[in-house]
Amino acid sequence: MGGLFRAADGAIHGEEAMPGDDIHRQAFREEADELLTELEASLLELEAQPDNAELINKVFRAMHTLKGSGAMFGFDDIAVFTHDVETVFDRVRNGEIGISKKLLDLTLASCDHVKWLLEDPDLGASPKMNKGPELLEGFRAFLPALVVEDASEAVFALEDTGDGVEDRGGNIYRIRFRPDPMIFSFGGNPVHFLEDLMALGPCKTFAHLDKVPRLSDIEPASCYVWWDVLLHTSAPREEIQDIFTFIEDQCELHIDLVAKRDELEDAVTYKKLGEILVERADIAPEDLEAALSRQKRLGDILTEAGLVTKKQVESALAEQQAAKEVQAKAAPAATAPTTSSIRIAADKLDFLVDLVGELVIVQAQIKQAVVQSGDSFMMSLSEQLERLSDDLRDSTLGIRMLPIGATFSKYRRLVRDLSAELGKEIELVTSGEETELDKTVIERLGDPLVHLLRNSIDHGVELPADREAAGKPRCGVVTLSAEHSGGEVIIRISDDGAGMNPERIKAKAVERGLIAADAELTNKEIFNLIFLPGFSTAEKVTSVSGRGVGMDVVKRGIDLLRGSVEIDSSPNKGSVISIRLPLTLVIINGLQVMVGDEYYVAPLSIVEECVGLSRNGGREGDQSQIINLRGESVPFIRLRDWFEIPGTPPRIEQIVITRVEGMRVGLVVDHVIGEHQTVIKGLGRIFRDVEGLSGATIKGDGTMALILDVPGLLRAISEASAA
């Protein structure tokens, strides 16, 4: 089976035709992963709101879906395991069991177990690791008695034989079954008939006990109970009637087609309660009118007036409800619009982005050639092409952008588990969840963020007792935030813990030979020493951190993303780690400039304007000067000098005024060429430490131009002039 297929939860998976069912299992794995993540999130929220019925339902549904899809795709172990967990949560749903920390811990552990099962469905591979039986034992402890599926029990209770009315494409019948009191002597047992009804489809059964006399008057051989059954089935009416063939004469039987499916779909609302009761001849129309003229709810009024029994009202209400549910299922589009989504393989997306990149380059070349030719028809075509490829570029890159919120939520569990393990009380606060980043960046950021978080929890936040002694609240706060700023994303992890001691760090660095003993460093520089390999000031190595291999790996990871990381800290107040990342790794709008024979590109997002500069008053070799721009003093840098480009500059140079980190800085170049679609190509490891350049791009004529990293440039220049 190839093409598109719909999985159990309705998501559409598009795959090419492939043999075997591996592809389905893979699809299930992905779906299960998502379900598990949601499940964990809901469980953690439940901890804070144990009575939230919506959350409990969410958990139950997730378990249910896992069970069903698991069975469908051959993950039988998962199906079997989640069945028991689901049962417990069913009880929770019904209010029989309450949410307790123990239950949540157990359920979270179950999520882990399911994850483990997902990877290794063949349990025989490592039976020692199988926590399944242990967990199930724990769950069974919550069940008051063994759950026995007894069909006859179901008859006397208000139970559904399914999750409400399923969309089976059938009709709803109301069957009123009043057996003769002597029915037992005729050999008939009403229970069997009810069971037969249930075999035809989901039923809602109402037993009416109004005819049951007092205990002293009961004759055991008589049947005093009669039933209303709402049956949703696609079976024809005759089949329903056939069930009662043998006792037709010994009972009063009414089978009414309550509503056909299409009727229900078209009708805006089903019949009102009063109509239903009148239809059933439970009350007379006049009584209905009289009751309606009062203010109370109809059902209550009628019951109080003795016109109907409570059960009759309940039964009629259920009919109404059943009809509503069928309507709701039949017309999903009429309710809140759900955004449909489609899952695609990540490398298909990458391939698409690459293609768009190549397209953009060729389009730039066409534009250049067309401009040179001067053909006006071609120029208008080229403009249209440019607009289209701009849109294509933006939306393709937009596909890759995901909000970082999903990553942040994953960390709640980590914080919870880790703080429990270490005996600390820590709250995780997040902000800026809607900040979007390139999907690859988010992926690669995962590990560094985890490590930094662990660090804050392990070394930053103190034990509750210590915190109290220091006059702080017992519960520590770790904050994760993300925001856009200029062409960058800034992610911050801060804690209100013990902070870092610059003296200790400096001493350790000297001890490790990382800096000279008499080196003069600012506090910020000292704090950033911890990113050097082999550095660790932890007094003891915990399972979490302290081995000294973490921070430099973190820095490496962030470097690879062409980002930067910084730490700031105050003893006893806490620390802040700031990670700056470029918004996208792929294509940006650039401004092409020329210095000497070399071409450079500056990201257009930071460029504010271009101004001419005549050469008088500029001293040769002077790094930074200031110009007066409409009353504001703006410093500038000569790229020619900093990049040591030979030759003489033109008499009138250009300053590109940029805004970087809140400040305005000018870059002096020979000429400003114009806008340029810049497909970012990495320069490679060799040039990793070159400051001021963040990559290269291909010009219209096929040669390369270098992309300026203006913040990096400024940092380098200020360091150089400070020395």
Add this chain to the structure above:
Amino acid sequence: MSELASLNDNQYLTFILERELFALNIVSVREVLELTNITNVPRTPEFIRGVINLRGRAVPVVDLRMKFGMGRTERTVNTCIIIVEVVLDGEAAVLGALADSVQEVYEMEASQIEAAPKMGARIKTEFIRGMGKCGEQFIIILDINKVFSAEELAVVFDPGAGQGAVEPQEAQLNA
């Protein structure tokens, strides 16, 4: 390519740097290009000439003559860029090397190759894998992984040195 080439690991691409004959095992050689415009990357050592666009990738180009202290490679009609693949810091990296001209692929058995001389060679002995012979002429077989090692290519800046003072770590080559 590496699997196939290991069957022919006695084949060497010979090329000329200032009238001296050098060779590289073709295992490391990807292709040979005509000299195109090289985009200079500022504030890098002189022997790193810049980058070129190789099918959409930025590939750094090294001037071997300058690295070996033979003066800057002149642009002539024969000048080529030899694209090599080396292992840099545990990862495969693609680099270009300038050559005055490229000769032929020459086969040399291990028995025909002598060890590098301990001294007297113009370039560091650790760059030399061995000495071969083509008729009367000696061929200096280079170990490209040593020539293009991370240390040799280190583009390190001393922040205290102010502008422009960039000393690569292997300046001792300039004999």
